[in-house]
Every structure is written in C-alpha cells, then in structure tokens.
Amino acid sequence: MSGVTVGDFEISLIRHSIHWWDGGAFFGVVPKTLWSQKTEADELNRIPAGFNCYLVRTGSHTILVETGAGDKHDARARERMRLPPESEPLPETIARHGFDPESIDIVINSHLHWDHCGGNTVLCEGGARPAFPRARYFAARGEWEHAHQRLSRDGVSYIDANYDPLVLSGQMTLVPGDTEVVPGVWMRRAPGHNRDMMAITAESRGRTFCFFSDLVPTTAHVQPTWVMAFDLYPLECIENKTKWLGAAQAGDWICGFAHDPQVAFARITDHPKTKFAAVPL
Numbered sequence: 001m002s003g004v005t006v007g008d009f010e011i012s013l014i015r016h017s018i019h020w021w022d023g024g025a026f027f028g029v030v031p032k033t034l035w036s037q038k039t040e041a042d043e044l045n046r047i048p049a050g051f052n053c054y055l056v057r058t059g060s061h062t063i064l065v066e067t068g069a070g071d072k073h074d075a076r077a078r079e080r081m082r083l084p085p086e087s088e089p090l091p092e093t094i095a096r097h098g099f100d101p102e103s104i105d106i107v108i109n110s111h112l113h114w115d116h117c118g119g120n121t122v123l124c125e126g127g128a129r130p131a132f133p134r135a136r137y138f139a140a141r142g143e144w145e146h147a148h149q150r151l152s153r154d155g156v157s158y159i160d161a162n163y164d165p166l167v168l169s170g171q172m173t174l175v176p177g178d179t180e181v182v183p184g185v186w187m188r189r190a191p192g193h194n195r196d197m198m199a200i201t202a203e204s205r206g207r208t209f210c211f212f213s214d215l216v217p218t219t220a221h222v223q224p225t226w227v228m229a230f231d232l233y234p235l236e237c238i239e240n241k242t243k244w245l246g247a248a249q250a251g252d253w254i255c256g257f258a259h260d261p262q263v264a265f266a267r268i269t270d271h272p273k274t275k276f277a278a279v280p281l
C-alpha cells in the first residue's frame, strides 16, 4: 500500500530509488547471523535500502518529507551503492506517482545527511538551484550548525550544496527545536542517530502518521537495541526508540520508515521477545 488516509490528511510514499549499503553498518553490533534473517545481503555484504520520501497532503498544504539522495555523487560512489549512472530527478518521480511536484509548498528535512536532503537542490552552472522553487524548506538549526562543524566521525555525510543555498536565499527556515510547521504537522527532536534529528508527525482528527527517520530506519530496526553503526549516540537512540515506538503502539499510529526497501507503512505492536514488531499495512 503506497497511500493512506490519516484523519483529513492523505499520506503517500515516494520511494525515490533503492540503493545498496553495507549490512554491518546498518545493523551495528547485531551479528549477521541474526540480521540476515531479516534481509539478504549481496556478495559484497550490501543490503537493499530505500531512499524514502513521504508526501503529506493536508488539504491546505502539500508537504514533502525528505528529498532522497539527489544527483551530487560521482560515478564511483553511485557504483558503490549499486545505483544506475543517473537518477530520475525527484520531481519526475513525484509526477510519475500521480502528484504535481509544483504543488509542493513545504519541504521538511528530518536531518541534513545527504541521503535525506540530496534532492533539495539541483546542481546547475554557478551553483545549485532549488528543486522545489515554490516551497519553504525546514530543517533543525542545531543540525545545520553540526553539519558545518565537519567532524571527522560524520563530516562525510554532509554536502553543503543541499542546504546552504536555501539558507542563504532565505528559502530554508532553521527551527530551534520542536516546531508545528503547519497545523497538525510537527518536527520533534528525537536524538540518537545524531543530536538534532527530527521525527515528523502529521496529526489529524485523533489519528497520527509518524516518520521516524533514522531513529527507526527500517521495519527490521523496531527492536530497540538494533541500532545502526552510524548512530552517534546509541544509548540515547535505544531510549528514544523505546519511547517513540511505545507511543506509536499505544496510539495506533501509522508509521513510515526512511530506508525500508519494501514496506511503505506499518503499525507497531508489542512483541514478547523483541519488545516491538512492525505490522505492514
């Protein structure tokens, strides 16, 4: 199922493409004997992962959550991810899903790693131009500041052309913390993957859609201790996953995942062994 109704809101998955990334990096300290029961690795130990974006149509606004990987990687990097030499531009993918990319008036980035905001802009002569010219863009100020620190641990995750031109032109708003972007649509800090990553919720008529971003990147990661090797704060990640997945289970939320290669939406239930389980819609 690629689209759901949540109260008055319509939510749709836009899976920009599938890439392949190291399975060990995705599952951290979890032994391969366990994670390989959830997903199959290729001969280079890579597993398939989606660049998943979600479109939230509220009736008044059309909001794009995340913009995928974009077009700024060289041939070697694309080959490493098993991506074709060129990606379809994200607006074309959106149009192919039956939506007018011009209707997007808000873009939200959960954080600024290239795989979440790479499609914000398109490279052109003399710099980068917005891929969604009509939209106001939103990201967390702390994350933008962190991106510019270029720490040795995660500096490689940031490409300034994905956000700096938008910040400079005033098209991107950097929010200081939890923010209601439009009525019912929230960015809320959910640290763990990094310090200022935001989870996105869309709440209407008592129903909630939640995009966990990299706090719970795929349905295979709902077990709280299954955190990625990328996560800067694994203990905080476990704590916040437990909190957010607990809320999702208690509130019967419909959930979306940044990198699941198959599932578009799932509910969260209790599980006697793994604490939580994902039930795809």
Ligand SMILES: [Zn+2]
Residues within 6 Å of the ligand: 113, 115, 116, 214, 258, 259
């Ligand atoms: Zn990611």
